[in-house]
Amino acid sequence: MNELINANSPYLLQHSENPVHWKMWRTEVLEEAKKSDKLLIISIGYAACHWCHVMEKECFENDDVASVMNTDYISIKIDREEQPEVDAIYMKALQIMTGQGGWPLNIVALPDGRPVWGATYVNKRQWTEVLTQLQQLYKSDTAKMYEYADRLHEGMKVLGNVNAHVEPDLSFSIEQLVSKWQRSFDLEYGGYARSPKFMMPTNLDFLQAYGTLTNNNELLNHIDTTLTRMAWGGLFDTLHGGFSRYSVDEKWHIPHFEKMLYDNAQLLKTYADAYKRTNYPLYKQVLQKTISFITDEFQDSSGGFYSALDADSLDKKNILKEGAYYTWRKDALKDLLKEDFELFSKVYNINEFGHWEDGEYVLIQNKPLKDLAQHYSIPVEELEIKKRKWEQKLFSERKKRAYPRLDDKILTSWNALLLSGMIHANSVLKNEAIEKTIFKLEHFIHNVLTNENFELGHAYKNNKVYIDGLMEDYAFVIQANIDLYSYYGKEEYLLNAKKFSNIAFDLFYDESQNCFRAHQKNPALIMDHFDIEDNVIPASNSIMTNNLLLLNSIDYNPHYHKSALKMLENIIHTIDYASAFSHWLLAYLKTKDTFKMITVGSNLYKKNMETLRNKYLPNTLLLYKELENSPKIEVCSSNKCILLNDFNELLDMISIK
Structure with a gap:
């Protein structure tokens, strides 16, 4: 039954x-x-x-x-x-x-x-x-x-009803929205001044872009406080990498221990952008560890990636317990680390700050290593080596424990988010193995999750796609193909993005709402659902608006452009709390003078393209493709394009030194 x-x-x-x-x-x-x-x-x-x-x-x-x-x-x-x-x-x-x-x-x-x-x-x-x-x-x-x-x-x-979302505020001001937004910031630990505390990469991406474009150091300092505190442990698994879904406390210490693919996928871009902006080594370490965790624990032999690890695992009494895999008792740490325990306990707070409950500790840093090294009169390089050895030793010991349960279904939307995240992360790491993973994942999405009619599925397991595609699948796959085209310059990725966009219009677009339904028509549903608000995952409609604006910039398409502007107009003047509309605000920036599309001809690619890719250029689309009479550099903004022949002119124009 x-x-x-x-x-x-x-x-x-x-x-x-x-x-x-x-x-x-x-x-x-x-x-x-x-x-x-x-x-x-x-x-x-x-x-x-x-x-x-x-x-x-x-x-x-x-x-x-x-x-x-x-x-x-x-x-x-x-x-x-x-x-x-x-x-x-x-x-x-x-x-x-x-x-x-x-x-x-x-x-x-x-x-x-x-x-x-x-x-x-x-x-x-x-x-x-x-x-x-x-x-x-x-x-x-x-x-x-x-x-x-x-x-x-x-x-x-x-x-x-999207059209009746909120009464429009015709005095819309992005500056006022951000100013109001900042009142909710936690200035000590980053994120928002509340608990539980979610990472919200969609918020971080907008705030980082807007702070850079406006030279707002207050915003950028908040971003760095947030990313640093998140990376210091507790929420982040410092032994193996990977972020948990959220923290139950205000200091990012005690996670709700499940690890989700979608969080880690999105944070790859967030930390890659932050590293390009700051060159802070911690951000690069987060990228390396997170990708190591994802490929070790989530990668299927097909090339796709699983969905999640459970919060619960079996403890020593063979009882399912939240966090049992991740926490440590002081006596066990002393036995493992011996004479290094005292220093370890200062770095990872085996004290009141790091205590969780019932004598269990969750590893968390609360000071930069250089400060700790100075305080204890140790060269910082020596402390970094010790830290790596400690982590390796504890990770080896932890692997003896019962592992958290795995959710091994493969979701198209989350895999597409990961594809985008890995492209951005590898622009920093430049790792050949990661690039192979990128191409294998793209092949899996294109050849396994996509049918002969170029329609996507949503869920895959046991060698079959068993749920039809949703709008979120199309939105994130289109975004990933734009990222692939931007980074690798192959025309097939642009064509794929357009094909998926056209099918999305056929399957999901509702002209009465000027918006995409979250699902295909379904008589079992009591109403249609339109995915509008950006949450832990951005809304499919905000992502699609960004996609259509970029596709129109690459290859003029009045249908895409008109549709994107209608969706944006529907939403942008109704925003009251900006945190739920951060990708809509990123789309809004793409309609302003600060948006640039920079296309570099092939003769300049190997020599100069990496100079651009190594820098954080928010609200900018970088493209590599063949241009007539190469070498040429084309810079387009506000429907105007100029051609340059000297790369230094471009660097001066976009203020890169």
């Missing part, structure tokens, strides 16, 4: 032995609910979600709870990463009902799928009481529940 045994998703498979009669999300199940006149339970989570595991153990593995669910409800389990459009629609409902969101996302809905109740984690007693009460209400006062569902559904549709 539990049909999840046939699923591909590791999250769904985790629930396949529950006594609950779980169904998978599909139109036939919704039709079954209507025919049997049963309420729906729609429970959404993901494999690396700690509280999803807790609720499963307390509720869904319990026979008494399962009896209530199986008797009175049709229960559907969904992996939010497989079907983000379904998750987004019901998350909107939860936020209207409760003012908050999160996972697990549990919705009770009418047989037609419209929600009437929602919550995140609830314990066994609360869950059974709510389900019993809702079933009794449905039997005794069905009309009341339908009336509530009608009102909630109308509210969801109003909020989902």
Whole structure:
């Protein structure tokens, strides 16, 4: 009766032995609910979600709870990463009902799928009481529940209407938005002055670009504080690399230990840009370690990359525990490090600052190595060598522990994000092995995740694509092809970007909204979803707006240009809190005089192109392609282009010395 045994998703498979009669999300199940006149339970989570595991153990593995669910409800389990459009629609409902969101996302809905109740984690007693009460209400006062569902559904549709997003503010000022934004900054630890603390690379990318373009040192200092503190440990796995999803505290110390591909993919670009801007060695080390982690732990033999590592792993008592793989006890560290322990404890704060709970420590630096070396009268080079040896020793010891569970499905959108991130990272690292990985990943996306009609799939496992492509897949694959074209200059990448763009218009564009739906037309959905707000992953529509503006700059296309400007106009004057629209602001910058497209002819490529690629040039598109009568340099801005024959003229023009 539990049909999840046939699923591909590791999250769904985790629930396949529950006594609950779980169904998978599909139109036939919704039709079954209507025919049997049963309420729906729609429970959404993901494999690396700690509280999803807790609720499963307390509720869904319990026979008494399962009896209530199986008797009175049709229960559907969904992996939010497989079907983000379904998750987004019901998350909107939860936020209207409760003012908050999160996972697990549990919705009770009418047989037609419209929600009437929602919550995140609830314990066994609360869950059974709510389900019993809702079933009794449905039997005794069905009309009341339908009336509530009608009102909630109308509210969801109003909020989902892109054209009615917010009343436009015609006095839009990017300077005022950034000024307001800065009030939320944590000036000591970076990021935002709150916890939990998410890294938000889309925010960091805009703030770094805008700070550089406007010579705003206050913004750039905040970026460097944030990136340095994030890289000093806790949130960042200093032993093997890779960032966890977020920190539960304000100092980036105690992570919610799951590691997601999409975070690490995006941060490759963020740290590459920061290294080009500052030449700070720590940023380069982060790039090296992060790529090492991703390729060691996530790379499939096909060339694609897995999705996530769980927060939980088995401890010494063989019990699943959050963070068990990553934390250390003081006595174990003393045994491993012996006479070096005292110095190690100063570097990595085996003290009150680094203590987590129950005698467990999470390694975190809080001072630059040069300051520590000076304080303890050690040459900084010697301390750096010691630090590398400590990390290698602890990593070898840690590998003896039970490893966190792996979510081994492959998602097109996240792999495309990684492809872009690796291109940017390798412009710093210039590593032949990384370049081979880039080409292998591009080949996988183009030849495995793309069908004969040039349509993308969304999810891949067991040698098959098993979910059709979503708008986010197209947006990020197009972005990756533009990055490939910019870096390698091969015409095929530009052609691919255009083909995917045209298909995206055919499959997703809604002229009434001047926007792309997040999904193809689907009768199982209670409403269309338009992905607008930039979150931990940028919105597919903001990415697509940037894509269309760049494609129009490369090869004039009035349809692309007009569509991008319509989408931008729809959103830009409605922005109140800029942090949720940072990629829209990056698109806005592409419409201004500061945007430049620099095309370098082939004869100058080997000698001079790396000079440009080694510098941080925000709001600039670098291209290499054949130009007539090469050597030539073409600089285009504000619909005007000039030709240069001397590379030093270009360096003077863009203020590179």
